[in-house]
Amino acid sequence: MKEYTTDQLRNIVLLGHGSSGKTSLAEAMLFTSGAVNRQGRIEDGTTVADFDEEEIRRRISLSLALVPVEWDGCKLNVLDTPGYTDFVGEVISAVLVADLALVLVDPVGGVEVGTELVWSYADQQGLPRMVVINKMNRENANFNRTLQSLRDAFGRNFVPLHLPIGSQGDLAGVVDLVKMQALMGPEGKVEEIPADLAAQAEEARVQVVEAAAEGEDELIMKYLEGETLTEEEIARGLRTAILSGAVVPVLVTAATGNLGTRALLDALVTYAPSPADRGPVQAEGLAGEEEIEPNELAPLAALVFKTAADPYVGKLTYFRVYGGVLESDTRVWNSRAETEERLGTLYVMRGKEQLPVRRLRPGDIGAVAKLSVTVTGDTLCDRGHPVHLPGPVFPHPLFAVSVHPKSKADQAKMGPTLTRICEEDPTLRWRQEPSTRETILEGMGEAHVDIAVRRMANRFGVGVETAIPKVPYRETITRVNADQYRHKKQTGGAGQFAEVHMRLEPLSRGEGFEYDWEVFGGAISSSFRPSIEKGIRQVLEQGVLAGYPVVDLKAVVYDGKEHPVDSKDIAFQIAGREAFKKVMLGAGPVLLEPIYKVTITVPEEYTGDVMGDLNTKRARVQGMDQKGGKSIITALAPLAEMQRYATDLRSLTQGRGLFSMEFDHYEEVPAHLAQQIIEAAKRERGSEK
């Protein structure tokens, strides 16, 4: 692929609700630019961006893909993202390295929950935006109503740059409101604006010129004085207004019919900011904060925003260069790992295809294979000038399963394979939960975790079964209690003797375990203090009620007895352990369960259903807000009831609800439920024996 300089680059992330046509639009752009000679279709599984076998099988995007489109001397690095909310991690990464978000909206559904979600991610990054109303060839497509739904939802200055031509459901072309001409059919044949649209076009053009004028003081003066702005001035003004977010232009396309694509590409080249327009980024260097300028002489700084694991090709690392020039076959410095990485050939990715390039300039996006230590979020830089760029920040997981190997062979490979798939997707995490002795795989939703498990089987040949994880309960006490225990054993010669007097006191939630010594006058030598603690710690791992870890209490040894010959470390360990069990059983032991803070956003009409459902889940609603037709509900709910909430909420709201969930604190399990849990634990331990 040809080399491009910074001002010839446009990094554009396609965002939108699921199925708004992002992948199809990327395909239409690629086809229009001549890079492929057939326009692939989702239905045939032939698009460049959705190349993964699971993407083809499910007909949805699952991960971000790069589609470079060469147009009019520029290279548009188009980042196609998934709309399904389980894959939001990919959206976050793509938004981070883009300079403009092209938000797709459906002309029948208008602004949807997914649209608002991606909009908020673009807000967080302060990303300039353009909107394209796609699927304008759909029956019941309504341009004006969709425009209105954008204005209602986001209150920005949305200004159409193009108007649709053709009867509803049959897009024939678009009106270019800057050049005031019609662009007809996939070829964008220039024609006169149809007579029935002329008045509407004149009116809409006024808005465009006004928006452009507001971009620059000089232009607004000229405009107010009644002078006409030239095409060049309109472009300049719009570019500035888009970059600052003051204006959000609106375009129209029908990706599958390849209509409006040329006009869209022209608009992106003209109005979308180049990395140079976006200016420097903040990084952390040895001497504190520093700015990385998007120019070739700046210190090298490239941010890794994606890592793909392939069993054959190996690891593929995607990065964006912010400063300096990255060259093939050189060495760079990984500032986090503080090691050198050897780069092989650099690639520009086109879907799964690797197009080799000699070098990548500031602002450009590329990939490199087989790095040894680099992971997503790392910065590649000069050894002599190490810097850290801020990496993507991912949300907490919302859905967990426990995974169990299907066979002995699977067991050996399970851990390393989990590590590989989690490296590829940072919204997937895995860990061992010590309190339940399970391997937990967590992600953003059921589909997300399902796909991960399928990938383990298909790509890496590792079979696992999944189940709902056991809840990591804890045990604690509710009142002070004191008692004593004597351990005495006489076996022929040497015997064992230890007596421990112990008091347990409840501590506040989150305080953990404390150990104190109040033995005066040498009743027990202080050398046995750690022995007793060791005995106690054995019980802390598996409590007396149901075998869960014991927390939030203080154990005080206040007296005891020892024997000059028979008292030894092991004797005091045993006495400490047994004393602790005895005192704990008398101290009102209870089970604690994890309580999560949940924030749920749903269209207002679902509020009642969602609240009703929360009631059945022992949740306590903390607050409710109304904003733009949406209800935002916050609640505290026990994890035991929320393990499948990602799925429940989806079915309650036809996929229009969103939520986030984060551990908050531990709380006592209601007595009637505690009894069931304790009995279940007993049965299980019985069956283990």
Ligand SMILES: Nc1nc2c(ncn2[C@@H]2O[C@H](COP(=O)(O)OP(=O)(O)OP(=O)(O)O)[C@@H](O)[C@H]2O)c(=O)[nH]1
């Ligand atoms: N009528 C019509 N259908 C379209 C258009 N664009 C896409 N589609 C169809 O809409 C469906 C979804 O298209 P995709 O391109 O996969 O949409 P997406 O936004 O990439 O979807 P996700 O990646 O899953 O969020 C497919 O069946 C496409 O054929 C369009 O302009 N007009």
Ligand SMILES: [Mg+2]
């Ligand atoms: Mg897609």
